[in-house]
Amino acid sequence: MTFFDLLPLYLNGAWYTLLITLGGCALAFVIAMTVGIVGSVRNPVLRAAAAVYVEVFRGVAALVLMFWLFYALPLVTGYRVEPVFAAILALGLNVGAYGAENVRGAIKAVPRAQYEATVALNMTPVQRMRMVILPQAWAQMLPTFGNLAIELMKGSAVVSLIAVSDLTFVAQQLRTFSGDTALAFTAALVMYFIIAQVLLFFVRMAERRADRRLGRAPAKPTRRGGRIAAAVKGGGA
């Protein structure tokens, strides 16, 4: 058997990995924004609630949370959760807690002078956040969001343990059937890498767009290109 014979199986696995990654990212994003914003308001009760969320879900292992949702929740509530859904929930809740800290930090990093200008223009707290603070914090959040998305994607490999046929699951099965351990796992590694690159591509696009909006991006060339060009220039001098 060659890799190309196995490709459809891998693509099927990649589909599940992608599905769980995107679902988990969507959930994590909503949680991160909500909890992050709530965590940066002045009201101490709301702030404390956000802090509790972050500490609880940052402190539990996504794998154990997923097992709990899949195995324990039905016993406790009588309600059975689809394995894919349990995976999305576990990863989203967990990564959302990290994301919330990222959002809170980015909001805090917006200069106080910007907040003061919104007060001088008599904006409401909601208008301040929506029109001035968040749009500026956004550019700062994106790089970390990119990292978290990739972490979540790699973390999704744990779903193979509750029999979701994702990339890792497929790789293990093919290893058993074909006996070609090296091929099975090498192929899986490559597929994960490709998915990560696709995710990063979109995050970098969003980063460039956010920087342009704040008027601080060099129009086209990427940051990496700029740095290399600068290094070459410096080296030649």
Added chain:
Amino acid sequence: MPQSDNLPAGAAGHAPGEEPLIRFDKVVKRFGRNVVLRELDFTVDAGERVTLIGPSGSGKTTILRLLMTLERVNGGVIWVNGDSLSHMRRNGRLVPANEKHQREVRKKIGMVFQQFNLFPNMSVRRNITEAPVHTLGISREEADQRAEELLDMVGLRQKIDAHPTQLSGGQQQRVAIARALAMRPQILLLDEVTSALDPELVAGVLDVLREIARTTDITMLSVTHEMAFAKDVSHRVLMFDQGRIVEEGPPEQIFGDPHEERTKEFLHAVLEG
């Protein structure tokens, strides 16, 4: 008359018309152990132009920041148009102001900052129009038209779709002035608005402010080290030192014939550089 324990007697007792536009009544402001304002009393009438001078740390900027509700008083009351900035009436008692009350009172107040503080996520146009549209509730068209008029006035009409980062400091400050005026304030606070500018850009900004002083009846409170400008536009100059008013008077007297030793020293230091 309703009183709360930390309010001086007679604070709200004036009949309408007698009340000055702004009144500081035994205002105390501390930052930690550092007392910045010590029971400060002063008033500003509607339409008056007042310049605050004095060494750094004397409390001038704090006065503007208290008026803009960027800081809270530790004692005393600031009255604007007969309303307390820091307190509101509830069941006949004065209680600490909530956000809604503060928004109502500061509707009349605009501020221009030393570092311009334009919003980098918005074009010049949106910097000027967003707040009027969302907080005053005027239409986009009206806000746009007003922005164009104001940019004409500050000489930057052609920059309306530019991004703040594409402007020089002086241009940014002129946009910031237009942004503050778009809110149609009754009181304009100017906090060292030329201090962050390269020397050759200062004149353009001061010319715009002279023009505003000439053509409007907006009450202006400015903290500045530009003594020539202070002389031109102000009706009254207040000399501060260590949280107190050392001397006050018309600009001709303060700059031409200061009575207090501290004022003489300060002016000498500033003018001789």
